[in-house]
Amino acid sequence: MPIQARLRTGVLTATGASLIIGSLTAAAPAPALPTAAAPTSEAVFVLDAGSGKFGTTQLRRTAQSHSIQTVRNQVGTATDTQVLSLGNQRAVADSTLASSPNKAERAAWAASSTFVDLSWPDLGAARYTVYRDGVRIGDTKGHSIRDTAVTPGTEAAYTVSGETEGGTGHTWRLNATVPVDDSPATLAATARQIEAKAKKYSKTTVVWRSFIRQKWATVPKKLGSVSGCKYTSGYKYAGDNRGYSKKITGPGFRAGVRGVIHWNKSSYDLYPQTGWTKVYKSKTGKFVAKRKASTKKIDFRAMTKHNGKTRSVRGTVEATDPFCPKSGPRRAGIGVTFDMRLARNGDFYATGKYRQAPDHELYVYGHKGKKHSTKVVHRSKSSSLLCLSQPMCERGTINNYGSY
Numbered sequence: 001m002p003i004q005a006r007l008r009t010g011v012l013t014a015t016g017a018s019l020i021i022g023s024l025t026a027a028a029p030a031p032a033l034p035t036a037a038a039p040t041s042e043a044v045f046v047l048d049a050g051s052g053k054f055g056t057t058q059l060r061r062t063a064q065s066h067s068i069q070t071v072r073n074q075v076g077t078a079t080d081t082q083v084l085s086l087g088n089q090r091a092v093a094d095s096t097l098a099s100s101p102n103k104a105e106r107a108a109w110a111a112s113s114t115f116v117d118l119s120w121p122d123l124g125a126a127r128y129t130v131y132r133d134g135v136r137i138g139d140t141k142g143h144s145i146r147d148t149a150v151t152p153g154t155e156a157a158y159t160v161s162g163e164t165e166g167g168t169g170h171t172w173r174l175n176a177t178v179p180v181d182d183s184p185a186t187l188a189a190t191a192r193q194i195e196a197k198a199k200k201y202s203k204t205t206v207v208w209r210s211f212i213r214q215k216w217a218t219v220p221k222k223l224g225s226v227s228g229c230k231y232t233s234g235y236k237y238a239g240d241n242r243g244y245s246k247k248i249t250g251p252g253f254r255a256g257v258r259g260v261i262h263w264n265k266s267s268y269d270l271y272p273q274t275g276w277t278k279v280y281k282s283k284t285g286k287f288v289a290k291r292k293a294s295t296k297k298i299d300f301r302a303m304t305k306h307n308g309k310t311r312s313v314r315g316t317v318e319a320t321d322p323f324c325p326k327s328g329p330r331r332a333g334i335g336v337t338f339d340m341r342l343a344r345n346g347d348f349y350a351t352g353k354y355r356q357a358p359d360h361e362l363y364v365y366g367h368k369g370k371k372h373s374t375k376v377v378h379r380s381k382s383s384s385l386l387c388l389s390q391p392m393c394e395r396g397t398i399n400n401y402g403s404y
Contacts, residue, residue: 043144044068045084045091045110049121052098052106054084071184074191077308078198078263078344081191083184084110091117092179092187094194096309096343097172105312105341105349107160107172113152116176118160119144123170125162133157153180161399169399171350173375198309198345202263205365205372206300206342207248208315209256210334212239212358213382218282220386229324231279235288238278244361246374254358255293255319255334259300263344266306268313272298277322291322293333303339310343315352321388333388338362338398340377350377352398357387362398 045068047054054068071090072083082093093110100106107120118130122143129139132147133156150156160172179190217239219232231237240252249258253275260269272295279288297318304312320326320333338352346366354360362378378398387393 043117043119043146044086044089045093045117045119046144047095047098047106047108047119049098049103049106049119049143052095052100054082054093054095054108054110072188072191074188074195076195076198078201079195079309081194083187083191090182090184090187091115092177092190092194094174094176094345094347096198096345097174097341097347097349099310100312100341100349101304102312102341104170104351107174107347107349109158109174109176111150111176111178112182113179114150114182115146115148116150116156116158116178117144117146118158118174118176120160120172123162123164125164125170128160128162131159131161150178152178154178163397163399167353167394167397169351169397171377171399173346173348173350173377175346194345198343200368201344201346201366202369203367204261204263204342204344205248205367206259206261206313206315206340207256207363207365208258208317208336208338208360209245209251209253210317210319210336210358210360211242211251211253212237213241213243214239215241217358217385220384223386223388227324229321231288231323234282236280236282238280240275244359244379246363246376248363248365248372255298255317257298257300257315257317259313259315261302261311261313261342263308268300268302270300272300274298274319279323289323293319293322294326295319308344310341312339312341314339334358335395336360336398338378340364346373346375348375348377350398353395354380354398355387356380356383356393356396357385358382 069085070082071085074081079096084091084093091110091112095108098106098108103121104123110117120143127139127141130137130145156176158174163169177190177194179186217237242251245251255274258271274293274295276290276292278290299316301314302311303314315338317336336354341349348364359382360380364375364377366373
């Protein structure tokens with residue numbers, strides 16, 4: 001069935017400590033990490049999440065205290081960058097995400113040729129886990145981290161994730177550019193490079209898909225007896241028979257949403273979709289019926305105004321089995337809500353919750369001409385089909401599951 005796009009132009013208003021990591025390699029995933037014992041155990045260039053700015057951090061190496069100084073402030077059309085100094089250290093910084101009106105979404109990085117400092121808001125998580133290029137490099141109870149295992153002239157993709165009380169997950173993705181040296185001219189040139197790269201991206205696509213991994217699925221007896229669904233005992237449902245897929249379109253799924261944010265115009269696109277639910281006799285395999293779930297409760301919308309740099313979005317997928325009650329205590333189906341802050345340069349913040357069935361995947365694609373980058377935001381396997389019934393399972397939290 002052709003996908004119908006709904007064009008949207010309106011806007012809905014949305015309602016410590018540090019750790020230094022040195023000389024870590026990307027060889028072994030998630031071993032027991034050593035405790036840093038450096039004399040200075042703090043990231044230097046730390047964002048103040050309250051104000052969304054650098055400059056309030058105090059560093060005491062001697063009897064005299066030094067504050068972060070902004071040497072150069074470059075407010076571009078696609079990014080916000082600065083050249084910073086503190087004592088004898090200099091760094092280039094990207095604070096594009098820090099401009100968010102929502103404190104939880106604010107994060108930033110600052111880099112010299114020998115380190116990358118990451119900082120994010122302290123939302124009360126017991127622990128924040130940090131990944132570099134898909135490899136876990138450390139954990140911290142604070143809201144900043146320094147990574148010294150960097151290579152001058154390269155880029156590094158960082159992910160920070162934590163879960164706060166009540167089971168709310170938070171994930172920040174920051175793409176840092178490590179300058180070749182720390183001279184003022186090089187740092188200024190690196191800032192211009194960051195802006196130029198971000199301007200090449202014309203749009204960002206967000207895709208959520210919920211799918212049945214197995215070839216066949218049956219309604220659990222416990223659920224079937226109370227569900228009120230038409231086909232339970234003696235019937236089987238055709239699954240999507242696949243694993244995770246990074247394709248923007250194409251793979252089969254039960255329900256999903258694709259939303260597109262344009263960086264050169266204020267409108268955005270919504271593509272809601274559900275797949276065919278096909279029912280067969282369990283014993284004979286005889287085809288019985290097929291039907292599609294409604295897309296009325298599948299939505300994607302911008303939560304903030306267009307500024308060409310960042311935008312907050314919200315996605316919702318609520319889809320019931322088309323052969324089951326659509327409302328009431330016996331309702332069964334797929335359910336997810338996610339909130340994201342997208343940056344044109346590829347950085348993002350993500351949070352949300354979902355029913356833990358069936359399998360789920362969430363991706364972000366940055367479009368540059370005919371090419372696009374792909375970032376895995378979330379992947380989770382089905383806990384049990386019982387979770388399709390609201391009372392059966394607690395909701396899962398959208399967080400980084402080590403899939404970057």
